[in-house]
Amino acid sequence: MVADVSIPIDPLRFLAPDGALCGAPPAEAIAPELALRLYHAMARTRAYDSKAVALQRTGKLGTFASALGQEAIGVGVGAAMREEDVLAPSYRDHGAQLLRGMSMTENLVYWGGDERGSDYAVPRRDFPICVPVGTQIAHAVGAAYAFKLRGEASVAVAIIGDGGTSTGDFYSALNMAGVFDVPLVVVVNNNQWAISTPCSLETAAPTIAHKAIAAGVAGLRVDGNDALAMHHVANRAIETARSGGGATLIEALSYRLGDHTTADDATRYRDPDVVRRAATQEPIARLRNYLTKRGLWNEEDEARLGRENAEEVERAVEAYLATPPQSFAAMFDHLFAQLPPSMRDQYEEARRFASDGARHG
């Protein structure tokens, strides 16, 4: 496939920050049912996200990476995926993961320092959260190759941040996806910051989407704070991949309204006025304004959804806090399919000195 080398700089957008329609959205992209689904999912993600940050602040959770202000990306992508597709997420993609079936409790267990949080009851095939930046794109390429080889109608989707596109792994994996012509979608959450490094110091390319050109795959830009446009673009790319049309790189423009993680203090390197302005673009208020204007949403709906989300989050937190600690043996379980006999001594030493330990970091 010859890649489109005329990637527009202007991102695709259906919703203006005030929720007014703009551009020329196809009817299915702004269908009420879809818009409501995306809104519910974003509100649920934020309710979870803000509680996770609060738990960390009160010492009940380890370091957490908030998705504040970037909910439309995860939700747009997650809603466009089918159950049989596979997600290779980064550490900021609980929006997509929650939509795909990962429970809030599992995510809390993970950030609480317990490997059981990556053993998702659903979806079983999704990759665990990837911390080494950009490296999971190669896993998604391999997964996509497996789908193609077996004739499965599944698509692999990887999500990374803007900083991840500076890595060799990003380029080499995207290049391999182009060569192998596999059903892959790579979504770059361009939230403008790689910890304290602004996107302008990450690349001199005109846009991140242009990096697709070198890999010979399709590339495009979308307003990542516009859930409708985000979903539309992700859906199109995923269905293109599913129908044998190859890989797509999507640059989704957003802004990281929170810190990089709870261990970071973004006030050290960011202008508060810029952050305040960015907050006026955020995706949840934008879609709410749209829904309200269309008469699909009102204050009562909002209050009810808020209560439902709060209740779900509370139940998840209770389940998380009630999760019994792992035995010392968990360190050895699952390292290999069977513990090598030569590690028996280490196992016995750990048993001898085992203690309950602290539940929270």
Added chain:
Amino acid sequence: MAELTLVEAVNRALAHELEHDSAVLLLGEDIGVNGGVFRATLGLQQRFGCERVIDTPLAEAAIAGAAIGMAAMGLKPVVEIQFSGFLYPAMDQLINHASRLRHRTRGRLTCPMVLRAPNGGGIHAPEHHSESPEAMLAHVPGLRVVIPSSPSRAYGLLLAAIRDPDPVVFLEPTRLYRLFKQEVADDGEALPLDACFISREGRDATLVAWGGMLHEALAAADRLAEDGIDCEVIDVATLKPLDGETILRSVEKTGRCVIVQEAARTSGFGAEIAALLAERALYFLLAPVKRVTGYDVVIPLARLEHQYLPSVDRIAAAVRETMEASA
């Protein structure tokens, strides 16, 4: 039974598994039409097609990473890295992902991949073609590190590696690829992983080696036998997890041990074996454990390579020293 070189035995093992297990596939640079730079995959693409014997772009990290994704989705990828000196870009994927995928997902996703790479020096290759990174790999929890020392062991151990449900790094001694032939039954019989092999029985001293150095150790044992020194020679074969029991039993019998590795000395795998003996066999020892190793220098280019690699002379001298120390 066919007489095969080590590289031919590797080829037969790969062919056998491709033939008998549709989940197995190969990927790497130049492995298809060209059959790999050492011809380990010669003819396999013609036989099994380019979807299962995949020529990849030149990107070791992406090759290893894609193999992880394939393995997680139920395939059994066998990666070829052209030389172990080119393996370092893939280390991130091996260490951060392949080795821990099963552990961190509590067994939900697994990584049954094999990463093959020619290993070690002795073939007058250019820079970065003679590395011996086995200790770095053996240090990684969750990785298996296997190094065959003969065609038959290469065949049987590679079958075992491919069938193993966890990631295996399979380091093939470059120098042995075509050094000698051996009868190998292409019968699909695997050899055990995680086991040392006793290559020669003896009573006076234990020589412990792996890969290319096994042959130096055996040659040294032959020479020492002329002087009445009877050496037992152990082929470690799987470095991690280490079958320490076989080594300990041997040293308890002989009371002396010389460890031979071609990698640089400091923090090499020989140090691990020496520590094992210090912890568990000290009171059986009649002389201090000795190591014969490469030096802590950059592996020299061809003209000095023979000065670097442990030689029969150096190994024999080390054994004589342990004999004298306990006389």
